[in-house]
Amino acid sequence: MKSSLFALALAATAAAAIDAKAAMVFEDRSAFIAATSPQAHIDFNDVALGSSYEDQELTIGNMTLRGGTFPHTGPVNLIAPAGLCIGTNSELFQTDTSPYACAFVSPFSDLVIDFNAPVTAWGADFGDLADNGVSINLTFFDDEDAVVGKHTASTDLDAQKTFLGFDLMGAAATRLIFSMMDGTINDAFGIDNVVFSTARGMGGPSNVPIPPTFLMFASAGVAAAALRSLKARKLY
Secondary structure (H helix, E strand, C coil), X not given: CHHHHHHHHHHHHHHHHHHHCCCEXXXXXXXXXXXXXXXXXXXXXXXXXXXXXXXXXXXXXXXXXXXXXXXXXXXXXXXXXXXXXXXXXXXXXXXXXXXXXXXXXXXXXXXXXXXXXXXXXXXXXXXXXXXXXXXXXXXXXXXXXXXXXXXXXXXXXXXXXXXXXXXXXXXXXXXXXXXECCCCCCEEEEEEEEEEEECXXXXXXXXXXXXXXXXXXXXXXXXXXXXXXXXXXXXX
């Protein structure tokens, strides 16, 4: 009887550990880089302007993007400069002066990013994400379609220009889906300056290595983590 209870307790503990496993969210790029040491980045600068992923796939480095149909006449779900995406207030979607991925989400149309090599950490600059009172779920899935990380972006937290980074805490994601949390309002936004780490190193030959200045932050983060780990071991 005791052994059965012990087994149940172990199972419950394991389940709780699994349930508690969630992505750590960063809103500061430097802190994200220091904590996760991302291996590569994608900035869309070398992608032909106007390249579309509306109801079709567009592969850029480690990411394959696919969006739904926009219900209006302006272009969306494409690689855009300022003024091209939708055409109304589109300068808000741009996080800097370089090309970016213009994205669109509605209650009937998700934005899907498949990772050609599973990622353990992923982050990007966003322009005008979750404005007009909408809320958007960013959900990471592994290769068995299990959720390994989730964040809800809302107007109060993530509108205008912001960085969002996700440390999946040892899990590896093969897909990221942007979906409306509720309501019937559409949302268009920009994605740029993506940084990520993959489960098996660099995520493909077309990814650009992180510049030395990025790696300097990352090395400092690794050293600090190692020191904390050493101190933690001394306590036991």
